[in-house]
Amino acid sequence: MKKIMSIMLFAVMAILQATAQEGPTMGWSSWNTFDLNISESIIKGQAAYMVSKGLAAVGYDHINIDDGYFGGRDAETGQLKIHPTRFPNGLQPVVDYIHGKGLKAGIYSDGGYNTCGSYHGGDKTGEGVGLYEHDQQDCDMFFKDLGFDFIKVDFCGGDPVHNKDKLDLDEKARYTAIAKAIKNTGRTDVRMNICRWAYPGTWADDAGFSWRTTGDINPSWGSVKGILAENLYMSAYCSKGHYNDMDMLEVGVEKWGNKLTTEEAKTHFGMWCIMNSPLLIGCDINSLSTTNLNLLKNKDLIALNQDTLYQQAYLAAKVNDCYVMVKDIEKHYGNKRAFAIYNPNDAQKTVTLKFKDIDLADSVALHDCFTKKDIGKFFETYEVKIPAHGTKIYVAEADTRLERTRYEAETGYSKAYSEIEWNVCQYSEASYCSGGYKVGYIGGSNTNNYLEWRGVYSKEGGDYKLSIGYICGESRSINVYVNGKKVKNLSCNSGGWEKVGKKIVNITLEQGENTIRLVNTSGWMPDIDYIDVTPVVPTGIDELKASAAKEHNTYDLQGRKVNASKAHGIVISEKGKKIMK
Numbered sequence: 001m002k003k004i005m006s007i008m009l010f011a012v013m014a015i016l017q018a019t020a021q022e023g024p025t026m027g028w029s030s031w032n033t034f035d036l037n038i039s040e041s042i043i044k045g046q047a048a049y050m051v052s053k054g055l056a057a058v059g060y061d062h063i064n065i066d067d068g069y070f071g072g073r074d075a076e077t078g079q080l081k082i083h084p085t086r087f088p089n090g091l092q093p094v095v096d097y098i099h100g101k102g103l104k105a106g107i108y109s110d111g112g113y114n115t116c117g118s119y120h121g122g123d124k125t126g127e128g129v130g131l132y133e134h135d136q137q138d139c140d141m142f143f144k145d146l147g148f149d150f151i152k153v154d155f156c157g158g159d160p161v162h163n164k165d166k167l168d169l170d171e172k173a174r175y176t177a178i179a180k181a182i183k184n185t186g187r188t189d190v191r192m193n194i195c196r197w198a199y200p201g202t203w204a205d206d207a208g209f210s211w212r213t214t215g216d217i218n219p220s221w222g223s224v225k226g227i228l229a230e231n232l233y234m235s236a237y238c239s240k241g242h243y244n245d246m247d248m249l250e251v252g253v254e255k256w257g258n259k260l261t262t263e264e265a266k267t268h269f270g271m272w273c274i275m276n277s278p279l280l281i282g283c284d285i286n287s288l289s290t291t292n293l294n295l296l297k298n299k300d301l302i303a304l305n306q307d308t309l310y311q312q313a314y315l316a317a318k319v320n321d322c323y324v325m326v327k328d329i330e331k332h333y334g335n336k337r338a339f340a341i342y343n344p345n346d347a348q349k350t351v352t353l354k355f356k357d358i359d360l361a362d363s364v365a366l367h368d369c370f371t372k373k374d375i376g377k378f379f380e381t382y383e384v385k386i387p388a389h390g391t392k393i394y395v396a397e398a399d400t401r402l403e404r405t406r407y408e409a410e411t412g413y414s415k416a417y418s419e420i421e422w423n424v425c426q427y428s429e430a431s432y433c434s435g436g437y438k439v440g441y442i443g444g445s446n447t448n449n450y451l452e453w454r455g456v457y458s459k460e461g462g463d464y465k466l467s468i469g470y471i472c473g474e475s476r477s478i479n480v481y482v483n484g485k486k487v488k489n490l491s492c493n494s495g496g497w498e499k500v501g502k503k504i505v506n507i508t509l510e511q512g513e514n515t516i517r518l519v520n521t522s523g524w525m526p527d528i529d530y531i532d533v534t535p536v537v538p539t540g541i542d543e544l545k546a547s548a549a550k551e552h553n554t555y556d557l558q559g560r561k562v563n564a565s566k567a568h569g570i571v572i573s574e575k576g577k578k579i580m581k
């Protein structure tokens with residue numbers, strides 16, 4: 001009996017471990033508020049507040065020590081030393097204290113010899129303390145001896161612009177070697193955050209749990225808006241255990257006379273949630289106002305961040321200069337989705353969202369994630385005023401899920417994509433493009449430098465029309481591949497570099513998920529705005545209804561054309577409006 005109980009307990013523990021927080025890392029980090037001036041009592045204090053303020057209970061489980069704890073390196077043994085006055089008892093009591101609170105402990109280092117603090121903060125104790133040439137020794141100390149659970153690895157020491165020796169190291173080689181050293185410790189649960197201040201490349205999937213995509217955040221609207229602008233197109237690079245890190249939270253932080261307004265803090269936190277960024281609180285937890293504490297504890301928003309589909313919301317549409325970001329939650333291609341309408345502008349905007357743009361139809365029930373209230377059922381459209389710098393975030397549950405037709409270029413993936421390499425594709429803002437961005441520099445002589453959309457979902461499979469919105473001021477070609485098979489070579493010229501042209505190809509999709517790839521292996525490809533994927537013959541009731549709506553006709557649930565008064569269930573009236581019967 002005892003044995004069976006313990007086997008059952010073991011099984012339950014294994015399930016809990018497997019399901020426990022595989023989403024983006026949540027917790028607190030010392031940098032945004034305390035800079036290099038950290039200490040044993042500060043770190044322990046924040047761990048205690050994390051629990052006492054109820055933040056641990058909603059998922060914030062990491063206490064991360066950032067730059068500032070270093071105390072040089074022993075010249076003979078190479079052993080890393082800890083700052084003698086900031087941490088007079090070393091790091092062990094700090095890690096134990098954090099663990100004792102039921103939390104995980106995080107540490108910080110650099111891929112080169114010298115830390116960022118040693119260069120930008122003039123902190124001499126940060127020289128020669130990076131991981132370079134000490135990968136295994138330091139990883140053994142951090143993860144085997146001290147028991148840390150997380151590491152952020154910065155890169156000032158490897159980037160000639162940020163270190164005094166002008167040392168220039170290869171990011172992929174360094175982070176891959178560090179990942180290996182972590183693995184060699186025997187620990188399989190350690191999360192590495194790659195801090196190279198730009199999307200480093202798809203190789204990062206094999207090395208890190210998350211990676212910074214931008215320079216350092218600060219508590220100003222310009223900073224938050226800028227980081228969002230650089231991440232709205234990153235959804236294809238997020239998957240389970242692989243997250244785009246938009247940097248630590250500035251909610252509740254005041255620095256250099258700057259702080260976010262209530263509306264801006266909501267946008268910042270809400271967008272970090274729906275875009276699956278790590279959520280690392282950056283303020284002094286004890287000083288949080290009730291409003292900010294409640295914002296950080298908003299379970300509806302946190303649930304979007306930790307959703308078990310592990311998706312980053314993607315850009316579905318730009319409406320009245322606001323961005324509509326959407327993602328599936330709980331079930332792939334199901335009727336429940338989360339979406340945000342983000343207004344980066346300095347003026348209030350009225351947005352009329354067409355549910356069709358987020359692949360939902362018929363009756364759509366909306367739940368407001370900020371007010372935590374169900375706000376009602378809506379048909380076809382939803383009109384809302386979004387304040388300047390504001391964001392609304394909803395969970396939508398619809399009667400009908402439509403197949404997605406619009407795939408913006410900014411939701412496409414390229415194996416070659418990197419923000420630290422030259423001659424690979426670039427996502428850039430383009431006001432004349434539908435989502436507000438285009439992807440350029442695709443192709444060249446690099447076979448990995450394609451643009452592709454995975455998960456092009458067809459309920460039934462069959463014949464589709466693929467329309468490609470492209471920009472090209474000269475003649476260039478696009479090779480179209482569907483599920484790995486070449487379908488067509490298109491010769492394109494849209495007549496200008498700010499002019500969107502359209503090419504149409506007939507393709508066949510398999511039932512379920514498909515991949516559409518655009519590439520040119522012999523020269524540069526045109527820039528891409530979007531692709532549209534539409535069934536040639538409406539395949540189901542949803543599509544019939546959608547086309548019926550367009551034609552202002554009336555169809556019943558079987559897709560037969562009928563008189564509105566005779567139809568059963570949901571019908572489309574003569575005016576193209578849906579009515580419930």
Ligand code: GAL
Nearest residue numbers: 031066067116117154195216
């Ligand atoms: C920067 C990093 C910051 C912080 C700082 C410490 O490079 O992006 O988040 O860690 O170094 O010096």
